[in-house]
Amino acid sequence: MTEPQANGAAPADLVSPDGRTPVGLVVGTVSASPLEFSVGVAPDQFLQLDDVVVTRRALPDGGEVRIAGVVTGVEAGHEGARFASDVFLIEQGALPAEVSEVAEVTVTRVEPEVYVPPRPGTAVVRATGADRDSALYFDTMADAKLPVGLGRDGQPVYLNFEFVDGTRGGHVSISGVSGIATKTSFATFLLHSIFNSGVLAGEAHNTKALIFSVKGEDLLFLDYANARLTEEFRARYAHLGLPADSFRNVQVFAPPRPGDPSGTPDVRARDKAVSPFYWTLAEFCEQELMPFVFADGEDERSQYTMLIGQVAARLKRDHQKVGKDGAVQVTGVDPGRGGQLRSFEQLVGLIEDELLDEDTRRDWVAGSTSTGSVNAFLRRLRSAVRPLSTIIRSDLADRGDRSLSTSQAQVTVVDLHNLPDRAQRFVVGVSLRQEFRRKEEQGTARPLMFIVLDELNKYAPRDGDSPIKQILLDVAERGRSLGVILIGAQQTASEVERRIVANCSIRVAGRLDPAEASRPEYGYLPPAQRQRATIAKPGTMFVSQPDIPVPLAIEFPFPAWATRSSEKGTWNGVDTGPATPEDPFAGMGADDDDDPPPF
Amino acid sequence: MTGLLSPPSYTVDPWDPGYGVARGDELDGRESSATLELDLELPASEWRPVTPGGGPLPGSVLFLDGVRRIDARVWVHADEPEPQPGVVASLAAGLVCCDSSARILDVAVDRGLYAETGEDIKTRHATYTFRHTPGGLDKLTLGVQARLAALEVELATAWRRDSNVEDDLLVVDGPLRGRTHLARTVGYVKTHQKSYLQPEQAAVVAALEPGQRSPVFGMGTSWERTSWYLRLPGATRAPWSAVVRLECAADLPTEDARALADVTARVLPTLASSPHKDPRAPQNLVPIGGLERQLRHRLGDAGLLYRALRGALA
Numbered sequence: 001m002t003e004p005q006a007n008g009a010a011p012a013d014l015v016s017p018d019g020r021t022p023v024g025l026v027v028g029t030v031s032a033s034p035l036e037f038s039v040g041v042a043p044d045q046f047l048q049l050d051d052v053v054v055t056r057r058a059l060p061d062g063g064e065v066r067i068a069g070v071v072t073g074v075e076a077g078h079e080g081a082r083f084a085s086d087v088f089l090i091e092q093g094a095l096p097a098e099v100s101e102v103a104e105v106t107v108t109r110v111e112p113e114v115y116v117p118p119r120p121g122t123a124v125v126r127a128t129g130a131d132r133d134s135a136l137y138f139d140t141m142a143d144a145k146l147p148v149g150l151g152r153d154g155q156p157v158y159l160n161f162e163f164v165d166g167t168r169g170g171h172v173s174i175s176g177v178s179g180i181a182t183k184t185s186f187a188t189f190l191l192h193s194i195f196n197s198g199v200l201a202g203e204a205h206n207t208k209a210l211i212f213s214v215k216g217e218d219l220l221f222l223d224y225a226n227a228r229l230t231e232e233f234r235a236r237y238a239h240l241g242l243p244a245d246s247f248r249n250v251q252v253f254a255p256p257r258p259g260d261p262s263g264t265p266d267v268r269a270r271d272k273a274v275s276p277f278y279w280t281l282a283e284f285c286e287q288e289l290m291p292f293v294f295a296d297g298e299d300e301r302s303q304y305t306m307l308i309g310q311v312a313a314r315l316k317r318d319h320q321k322v323g324k325d326g327a328v329q330v331t332g333v334d335p336g337r338g339g340q341l342r343s344f345e346q347l348v349g350l351i352e353d354e355l356l357d358e359d360t361r362r363d364w365v366a367g368s369t370s371t372g373s374v375n376a377f378l379r380r381l382r383s384a385v386r387p388l389s390t391i392i393r394s395d396l397a398d399r400g401d402r403s404l405s406t407s408q409a410q411v412t413v414v415d416l417h418n419l420p421d422r423a424q425r426f427v428v429g430v431s432l433r434q435e436f437r438r439k440e441e442q443g444t445a446r447p448l449m450f451i452v453l454d455e456l457n458k459y460a461p462r463d464g465d466s467p468i469k470q471i472l473l474d475v476a477e478r479g480r481s482l483g484v485i486l487i488g489a490q491q492t493a494s495e496v497e498r499r500i501v502a503n504c505s506i507r508v509a510g511r512l513d514p515a516e517a518s519r520p521e522y523g524y525l526p527p528a529q530r531q532r533a534t535i536a537k538p539g540t541m542f543v544s545q546p547d548i549p550v551p552l553a554i555e556f557p558f559p560a561w562a563t564r565s566s567e568k569g570t571w572n573g574v575d576t577g578p579a580t581p582e583d584p585f586a587g588m589g590a591d592d593d594d595d596p597p598p599f
Numbered sequence: 600m601t602g603l604l605s606p607p608s609y610t611v612d613p614w615d616p617g618y619g620v621a622r623g624d625e626l627d628g629r630e631s632s633a634t635l636e637l638d639l640e641l642p643a644s645e646w647r648p649v650t651p652g653g654g655p656l657p658g659s660v661l662f663l664d665g666v667r668r669i670d671a672r673v674w675v676h677a678d679e680p681e682p683q684p685g686v687v688a689s690l691a692a693g694l695v696c697c698d699s700s701a702r703i704l705d706v707a708v709d710r711g712l713y714a715e716t717g718e719d720i721k722t723r724h725a726t727y728t729f730r731h732t733p734g735g736l737d738k739l740t741l742g743v744q745a746r747l748a749a750l751e752v753e754l755a756t757a758w759r760r761d762s763n764v765e766d767d768l769l770v771v772d773g774p775l776r777g778r779t780h781l782a783r784t785v786g787y788v789k790t791h792q793k794s795y796l797q798p799e800q801a802a803v804v805a806a807l808e809p810g811q812r813s814p815v816f817g818m819g820t821s822w823e824r825t826s827w828y829l830r831l832p833g834a835t836r837a838p839w840s841a842v843v844r845l846e847c848a849a850d851l852p853t854e855d856a857r858a859l860a861d862v863t864a865r866v867l868p869t870l871a872s873s874p875h876k877d878p879r880a881p882q883n884l885v886p887i888g889g890l891e892r893q894l895r896h897r898l899g900d901a902g903l904l905y906r907a908l909r910g911a912l913a
Contacts, residue, residue: 080889080892080893082876082892083875083876086876089701089885090700090701091700093697093698093699093700093701094697094701094869094870094885094886095701095885095886095888095889096695096701096702096703096886096889096890096893097701097889
């Protein structure tokens with residue numbers, strides 16, 4: 001019997017049962033399993049990483065199992081070559097050989113759930129339309145489809161919003177090296193999508209976001225259109241079903257400009273909807289903010305931590321408000337020191353004097369406290385004076401707009417980039433606690449409150465303890481039910497408290513450092529994606545969600561809002577305006593800096 | 600005593616011992632009964648190495664080769680008191696075209712039962728066609744060989760019929776035998792078990808430089824061929840190493856045979872294989888080595904076929 005056979009290559013006229021041209025056939029040289037199989041790619045076809053494919057397997061009872069998956073690896077090789085140098089012979093036309101391409105497919109969905117492997121030789125087709133939606137579980141998401149970007153095939157990729165909003169899971173963790181991973185851009189894009197995609201239905205208007213801007217001014221232009229947004233990018237937004245618009249309702253809080261007696265916010269890049277923020281000494285005493293002065297991770301091991309609570313309790317008990325600008329007077333102190341306090345330095349001075357005085361010390365702290373602990377406490381407190389004196393003060397006239405609050409706008413940006421590290425921690429800790437308490441008192445999870453915080457590894461490090469870490473842990477563990485959703489970003493997820501990362505249902509990775517990518521925190525990325533994450537381009541993210549067993553590589557569109565001063569287009573925001581002072585120029589000296597006044 | 604003055608030196612034969620040696624040790628012309636016609640190109644007394652001249656090269660070079668494998672030996676129980684021997688064999692023949700790239704044009708696989716009596720054997724994985732082959736065990740092997748040669752000819756004829764290429768060169772692995780009628784065809788012989796030349800001419804062959812050939816000569820006994828020797832690059836100190844013999848049909852005019860010899864001397868040396876890749880280097884040409892590997896692959900899994908055969912004949 002003669003078996004005339006065409007040359008090794010697969011015939012070009014492969015046709016699958018449903019008439020679509022298959023991209024290849026399931027190979028038999030690599031064992032196929034219900035969870036993973038390999039596809040021999042037909043000569044005139046190609047498969048790339050992240051392509052979605054589907055194959056079918058008939059069952060003896062007449063039923064059919066649809067096995068869909070995502071390409072997680074592709075390999076090409078010469079068949080017929082045994083030595084590396086054979087490639088030259090093959091290219092010179094001396095040695096006959098065949099180029100073969102084999103794609104490894106990780107199964108995402110088996111429908112109905114009969115876990116059988118596809119049979120070698122079965123046609124595999126590219127999944128499009130309903131097949132793709134089914135393969136990636138988009139069909140099960142119903143109203144909770146949150147567009148997060150475009151897949152490698154140019155089609156929208158969705159997140160299941162039920163895993164973001166707390167229904168079934170919550171919190172988002174974004175990792176990646178700074179500069180290239182565009183973590184904050186992705187976080188803001190996610191917010192844009194949440195607000196505008198319709199997943200929030202009627203709540204879209206009341207849902208809030210609190211963004212801490214720790215690096216540069218790039219988050220201060222969220223309500224400016226991006227002047228560099230091209231038609232191509234607009235088309236991508238349209239493809240995702242999102243408006244190519246900036247945020248509309250943004251309030252920026254910035255610390256007062258140092259040395260400016262009128263307390264104007266220290267922001268050079270924008271002049272609309274900006275408010276200063278600081279805490280008065282009265283608030284400092286009343287709300288027991290003292291622990292946040294000591295928000296460094298190392299403090300927890302020291303002996304003086306007990307003193308913090310004791311001093312804070314005394315301040316709360318014995319302070320008296322003086323005037324309407326938040327100045328205080330502490331009662332029961334040595335008569336010589338009982339004056340009015342208007343600055344943080346004065347408050348620290350008072351505490352110093354009182355604690356160093358043997359007679360008055362026991363009115364503040366327990367009698368058994370050692371002088372060593374007191375000295376350590378005072379040393380730390382004294383070193384906080386410089387960083388914190390711009391944001392804890394009572395020397396400015398209260399114009400009624402200086403409280404950090406999320407009630408004024410949908411998106412509240414707290415600009416911390418001008419503040420020293422210690423002050424950043426203080427602001428983050430205090431404002432997080434404040435918002436968390438507000439939600440606790442509110443009693444309902446809805447409308448949601450999103451908190452965007454970069455450098456999570458700084459605020460909630462894996463080792464050590466601090467008041468901020470406690471609050472962040474609270475947010476991570478209880479926030480879901482209270483409607484507080486954390487969108488945390490960090491360069492290294494491995495340095496963030498494990499319980500926080502573990503509580504994030506959605507994990508996102510941009511470009512990763514190679515050493516970082518090999519850490520177990522990125523176990524959700526299959527090896528090929530980990531390797532790819534080390535070369536990911538800006539704008540490319542790997543999104544893992546509980547619904548889909550494989551993280552999906554997405555590209556999110558260029559921000560439709562300005563991310564730097566040079567991109568500023570038209571302003572789309574709302575400015576309810578600060579309470580206009582009676583004399584806008586009060587306190588402004590002639591020799592003030594050259595900047596135009598911010599109003 | 601001279602042996603003591605100059606200690607012996609050695610050369611390891613380049614071929615894998617499993618393939619024997621390329622050159623027998625009795626190449627002094629005594630063994631062959633072939634009639635020689637040495638004066639075709641140059642008078643016998645003026646024999647010298649020939650460096651090929653210019654001229655057009657073929658647009659493509661085709662290589663034809665086949666492999667065979669005995670899948671099983673069987674005993675056929677028929678009316679005779681003694682069971683008769685039979686051979687179940689798989690054959691594969693293929694054709695490679697080398698122009699700018701090397702590609703396998705066609706492959707034919709043939710499975711057969713070679714015996715005096717019998718019928719087709721259908722197994723789970725293959726059907727073995729019965730081929731009447733009288734004679735003993737040796738004849739059976741010859742029958743397999745003959746079938747392979749026929750298969751190769753079928754393949755080459757079919758290709759020549761279907762393609763309209765006029766300037767190709769077909770290189771058949773092994774002597775031409777029944778394939779002399781194919782046009783533009785040379786036989787490529789890697790081993791020299793018999794000497795056809797007299798010692799003076801044999802010395803010319805031994806003196807060939809890589810890429811040089813001997814003058815063409817005629818030879819024949821029951822068959823007639825025009826033949827020439829060619830040295831490939833990669834020679835060692837082994838006698839006649841890297842020397843191959845080529846042959847074409849004897850009815851080709853001497854001038855055409857000379858041109859053909861020149862073409863082979865220019866085309867084939869570039870395709871010589873290297874010792875670490877081929878156990879019969881350099882004589883086993885790269886395209887042929889690659890083709891043989893593919894063909895062996897096409898024969899199918901020996902164990903699987905053997906089990907299927909046992910299952911079918913149980």
